[in-house]
Amino acid sequence: MAVLPEPVQNLINAFERLPGIGPKSASRLAFYLLRSQDDISQKLAEALLALKSSTSFCSVCYNITLSSRNVCEICSDSGRDASSICVVEEPLDVLVLERTGGFQGLYHVLHGVLSPIEGIGPADLKIAALMERIKDGKVREVIVATNPSMEGDATALYLRQQILPLGIRVTRLARGLPVGSDLEYADQNTLLRALAGRQELI
Amino acid sequence: MAVLPEPVQNLINAFERLPGIGPKSASRLAFYLLRSQDDISQKLAEALLALKSSTSFCSVCYNITLSSRNVCEICSDSGRDASSICVVEEPLDVLVLERTGGFQGLYHVLHGVLSPIEGIGPADLKIAALMERIKDGKVREVIVATNPSMEGDATALYLRQQILPLGIRVTRLARGLPVGSDLEYADQNTLLRALAGRQELI
Numbered sequence: 001m002a003v004l005p006e007p008v009q010n011l012i013n014a015f016e017r018l019p020g021i022g023p024k025s026a027s028r029l030a031f032y033l034l035r036s037q038d039d040i041s042q043k044l045a046e047a048l049l050a051l052k053s054s055t056s057f058c059s060v061c062y063n064i065t066l067s068s069r070n071v072c073e074i075c076s077d078s079g080r081d082a083s084s085i086c087v088v089e090e091p092l093d094v095l096v097l098e099r100t101g102g103f104q105g106l107y108h109v110l111h112g113v114l115s116p117i118e119g120i121g122p123a124d125l126k127i128a129a130l131m132e133r134i135k136d137g138k139v140r141e142v143i144v145a146t147n148p149s150m151e152g153d154a155t156a157l158y159l160r161q162q163i164l165p166l167g168i169r170v171t172r173l174a175r176g177l178p179v180g181s182d183l184e185y186a187d188q189n190t191l192l193r194a195l196a197g198r199q200e201l202i
Numbered sequence: 203m204a205v206l207p208e209p210v211q212n213l214i215n216a217f218e219r220l221p222g223i224g225p226k227s228a229s230r231l232a233f234y235l236l237r238s239q240d241d242i243s244q245k246l247a248e249a250l251l252a253l254k255s256s257t258s259f260c261s262v263c264y265n266i267t268l269s270s271r272n273v274c275e276i277c278s279d280s281g282r283d284a285s286s287i288c289v290v291e292e293p294l295d296v297l298v299l300e301r302t303g304g305f306q307g308l309y310h311v312l313h314g315v316l317s318p319i320e321g322i323g324p325a326d327l328k329i330a331a332l333m334e335r336i337k338d339g340k341v342r343e344v345i346v347a348t349n350p351s352m353e354g355d356a357t358a359l360y361l362r363q364q365i366l367p368l369g370i371r372v373t374r375l376a377r378g379l380p381v382g383s384d385l386e387y388a389d390q391n392t393l394l395r396a397l398a399g400r401q402e403l404i
Contacts, residue, residue, distance in 0.1 A: 003275070003276070003296070003297055003300040003301075004266070004297060005256075005257050005266055005267050005268045006256075006268070007249065007252045007253050007256045007257050007268070008253065008257060008266055010245075010248075010249040010252065011246075011249040011250060011252075011253050013249075014242075014245045014246040014249040014250075015246065017242055017245075017246075018231055018234065018235075018242075018246075019230065019231070019234050020227060020230065020231075025222060027294060027297065028221065028222070028294065029220055029221070029222075030253070031266075031292060031293060031294040032220065032221050033220075033250070033253060034253065034254070034257065034266060034293065035292070035313070038254055040216075040219055040220075041250040041251070041253055041254065042250075042251070043212075043216045043219075044213075044216040044217070044219075044220075044247075044250055045246075045247040045248075045250040045251045046212075046247075047209065047212040047213035047215075047216040048213060048216075048235070048243040048244075048246055048247040048250075049243070049244070049247045050209045050212065050213075051209050051210065051213050051232070051235060051236065051243055052236070052240055052243065054207075054208075054209045055207050055209050055210060055236065064206070064207055064210060064233075064236060065207050066207045066208070066209070073205075074205070090233060090237075091233060091236065092229060092230070092233040094205070095205055095206060095229065098205045099205075111237070
């Protein structure tokens, strides 16, 4: 005998398919929605349905944008520095970098990283589009902001190989101790990187 | 300038209203759905819309059931022991207890607990319905399975006061050390309860 009515079980199953939500959180969310006002689940449902139909990728940088736009807000903003392009793995990374307010250039979203194990090669990423973008000579620096992981590093090295011959500077985000962290909790690799990348105190 | 297209921001806002989902998890979920197949967000949206329209409360025990049913599956199951009623705070608690397979009686969902601070009194809970249910003399035991919190205990005491005069046994779930736990990590109150409730080794 099923203990849960089917609609509740369906919702729990749908929540469980999301990353970071296990069976317990999924039940909790479903029962929370059951006893909350109608508009919470209504608004979530509407936002979900609108998500894919009203968004698309920018034709220049492949970031998420409204489907009514061909080019995203960042790419079409003439106030930004077009001589520097920051390459990231996912659209979420653009958001994170924008929140810092520390970068005034443009972005390029690869939509993944090179991963021989998962069979993801250069052709599966937006690398050809990046090469096309930078070959006109206006770009002077490409900042590779892929994650500081094995795959992120491999992707950065690959990009460097491709881009350096064009006479464009290729840089990578600094590795080191996170601000506010504690030396004794830092892992060995991070400490080694922090040592190797030490800078003059001026 | 908004960095995120409105549909994405709407979805992030909708996720953030759910319990246990903060701004970072909400962004992560939205961007996960953006790059996943359409049917994941589609199914979640459908399940959300169906939730309230196709569920209602059982007219006997106030557990969640299909809106096509008046009485839930547990209450209408003649194989269950109608002489014992387990009183819980929320419908989710019924699910959790059913999963143990250790209770064959019926349930009664209060939909909350007594809380003078939040202004929740007996009339705000399904207590009158419970008293109505048990006054015919068929019920021999009421197991109060409200949470082992201040409010859960207060509600249990109130129910005991109301029910004992009817000559019905009122019990409460045992408090003590959780199975598989470590004595040294137990809090003082739990240890005191475990000591007070110690049982003969037989």
